[in-house]
Amino acid sequence: MEDRPESQVVDSGLDETIKKLTPDQIERVVRHVMDNETSARLKVYVDTCVHCGLCSEACQTYISRDRDPWFSPVAKVKNSIWELIRRKGKVDGAFIRRMSRIVFTECAVCRRCSMYCPFGIDIAYLLLVGRRICSLLGVVPKYLQDTTNSHAATSNQMWVHQDEWIDTLQWQEEEAQFEIPSARIPLEKEGAEIMYSVIAPEPKILAQLLGNMSQIFTAAGADWTMPATDGWDNSNMAMYSGDFEVMGRVERLHWDTAARLKVKRIVMGECGHAFRGAVYDGPRWLGWQYPPIPMVHAIEYYYELLSTGKIKVKEKYKPHVTVQDPCNTVRGRGLGDKLRYVIDALCENFTDVSPNHEHNYCCMAGGGTINCGPPWKKSRMLSNRVKAEQLEATGAEIVITPCHNCHSGIEDVIGFYKLGMHVKFISEIMVEVMDVPENLKA
Amino acid sequence: MYEFSRGPLVWIAFVIFFGGSLYRLISMIINSKKEKVVHPYMSWKYGLRSILHWVVPMGTRNMRIQPVFTVLSFLFHAGLILTPLFVLGHVMLWKESWGISWWTFPETLSNMMTIMVVITGVIFVLRRIADPTVRYVSTFKEYLMLLVVLGPFITGLMAYYQLFDYRTIITIHMWTGAIWLIAIPLTWLSHMFYFPFTRAYMGSEFGFVRRARDW
Incomplete structure (x- = not known):
């Protein structure tokens, strides 16, 4: 044994x-x-x-x-x-x-x-x-500890410096302006309705997601801002490595930043563990029963935009899609129905997984496992054959993964088991199919 | 021996059972207050919702994907809890000793339920041995506990069918019953009284805090 x-x-x-x-x-x-x-x-x-x-x-x-x-x-x-x-x-x-x-x-x-x-x-x-x-x-595990060290030293997960952070936002603002000329990423706007926070892998390796959000917020006419200081990262690997002291510091800074900007609520990007850290584990460690400011996950925010008609769909996304229910937002927030509402609103051809909702199989990447890095990748893959079988049974070509860990984990599973599928965040599909009002295009 | 078993032994067993269980529950409540993250998140509504789903057969997905085990488990627990309370012999003893009585099961029903407990209990023992997953987490204690639980039911049946010397068997029956009661607060049989609390806490965490289902 x-x-x-x-x-x-x-x-x-x-x-x-x-x-x-x-x-x-x-x-x-x-x-x-x-x-x-x-x-x-x-x-x-x-x-x-x-x-x-x-x-x-x-x-x-x-x-x-x-x-x-x-x-x-x-x-x-x-x-x-x-x-x-x-x-x-x-x-x-x-x-x-x-x-x-x-x-x-x-x-x-x-x-x-x-x-x-x-x-x-x-x-x-x-x-x-x-x-x-x-x-x-x-x-x-060394790689996981490194992310915690990064949190301790920089308050974000991936050693992103403040100048790099601001520079990336400005770069992505320009990228968004290629699609919608009036798109902005408003920094440090005190009193905005929304503070948008993301996890550090977005500026580090998936910067286009920031540009996508700039387009979505602009098209929806949202009053939003992002901090130019530390506290922009809502991820928290210290929560998973067991370093609760650092976890508490990271969460406090995130909430302090929202309070400093006097926003009404935080909307966060498509990440699961960050939601858990900010809404449950962080506040509990800090001795708060509930988060001090409402925190809305991207799934819920997209649901709001689509159900109120703030974002309209021009033409639905054609490829055959399926979904990965993230543990921390579906089992951890019951967002399964809203997630399906969003997918149905955006996509023409959706096949659900089985089992689904709260009963969906884990991606075997969250909880810090993917952060344990390359030495453990094969073990992780062998531990998730059932996910490959479950996805294959849908016959879909795209797996929608509204969580960064799920996204990377499912991508690994697809590669390892040669499923020939692709993963996408909701925002990637949304910017493709949404109807941008004419007055914004000029 | 018979006199001791009918008298002081029963009292000792009841005192340890009730006193021990009460002690365990009170210390659980005190400790959970110290933990600070338990009480603020407890909810009657979601706690009860969770308990309801988990006490109804096939009320949860985990029960539905293992239907045979679910049926056996419900039969086992129903027999385990109800038979000792409503078997004619016990109710008569209570009436004789304390002057209290309530309704009783017909003899054939009590008999069938007792046999059911023994059969399902034996199946659980065999499952522990045959299923590598359960065998891996089973120690001597797990098998001993099943023996402790089945003891009073096996001896009860022997007494009912008057196998061997009745007086000897009934004395052993009382002893096994006493051991069973005493073991409840002292071993994992305590899941009997912990169940509603652990279930309600998880139900509250899932329903009240995370707005999700836990069944």
């Missing part, structure tokens, strides 16, 4: 860091987390679990790996938290390495299993406790 290909993967974030651990240090960290950071939930969950295995059918890694017992959610808990509790933290570096591999690379904390447990045991939470312990011990 222990000797599997994944245990051979080389990752200095695990291999080198465990060399520095002492048994004493491990025990102290485990005790600290068990005594000070966890309480009723951990205890009740561990006491309630009857080891029935009914969570297994929820997990894409388990189904994809021919129902290998190692990959069932309950087994992941067994090989991490249960063992730590049973041995009262008296484990060695090798155990921590294995646990780190399980909690970071073999589970995307998508919470589908939490939904399948008859008792409602939040299995994903238990694995996040494991991540917290690994983070405090410094045993985190």
Whole structure:
């Protein structure tokens, strides 16, 4: 059971860091987390679990790996938290390495299993406790830790400097003006109705998405702005690496920036984990019951634009499309119906996936798993054969993925399993099919 | 031995069962207040909605994709909870001892339900052994717990059919019953009283906070 290909993967974030651990240090960290950071939930969950295995059918890694017992959610808990509790933290570096591999690379904390447990045991939470312990011990996959380091140093995920940020926005403003001459990306507009925030991969590698949004906001006649300072990035990989101190700082800055700009609400781009970080995990760590300013996910905003007629469709998108329901906005916000409304409004030929909505299979890229980087890519792909089969069954050529992690994860799955499909964000389709009012074209 | 089992043993079992369960629940509530992220997000509406879906057979997708297990599990739990409360022999004892009584199941029904508990229980044991996923997370304790749960039902049947010496069997029956009650607050059998709370919390998280369904 222990000797599997994944245990051979080389990752200095695990291999080198465990060399520095002492048994004493491990025990102290485990005790600290068990005594000070966890309480009723951990205890009740561990006491309630009857080891029935009914969570297994929820997990894409388990189904994809021919129902290998190692990959069932309950087994992941067994090989991490249960063992730590049973041995009262008296484990060695090798155990921590294995646990780190399980909690970071073999589970995307998508919470589908939490939904399948008859008792409602939040299995994903238990694995996040494991991540917290690994983070405090410094045993985190190197690539993922790098994103957290970037958050700590720059407040964004991808080491984007302020001048690069502003420069990218101005460049994309010009790009948008090729399509709609009056398009703008208004920076630092105090009192605007909307602050638009994105995740750092947008300016870094997918800048055209910013240009798309400039066109959409302009066509819709929205009163919007983007910050020119740090706090523009709504992503939060520290939330997934277990570095909650950095997570809290990043979230606070994001909300502070919106407050400084005196906006009525934040609209965010097509990303799932950023929504989770900003709306649930961040505020809870900061001691706020709810976010201080309303936060609207892109799906919901597009729904608003289309259902109120602020954006009209000229001619629907022709290619055959299907969809990937992101965990953090569909299972995490119930936006499945609005997502389908948007797709139906924009596309002519849509085939839904099965299972769908809250029951959709995870992309196996979110939850920080894709951020664990190239060393773990093959393992991730083997863990999501079921996604390839599910998408293939739709016969579609385009997969709409309103989430960055889903987008990259599905792209990987398509390549690995040679599905010959393509992935698209909603905004990419919207700018293609929307009707731009004549007065804006001049 | 028989006298002790009929008297003090029952009291010891009830005190540990009720006292232990109460203690566990109270400490759960105190601890969950300390955790701060539990109580503010609890909702009666969504908590109850979730419980309702998960106590109705086939009320959730996970039940529907594993129909055989679902049917077995509901039969098992129904027999497990209802039979001890409504079997004629127990109600007569309560009437004799404490002067309280309520309605009873017809004997054939009690008998059938008891047999059902034993059969489904044995199937659960076999499932633990045969299904590699469940076997992987099963330790000696899991099998022992199933034995503890089935003990009173097996001995109850033996007493009903007057197998072996009745007095000996009925004494063993009382002991196994007492062990069963005592084990509830001390082991994962505590899911019996934790269930509504864990379920309601998850239901609230899903429905109230995340506006999504959890079934």
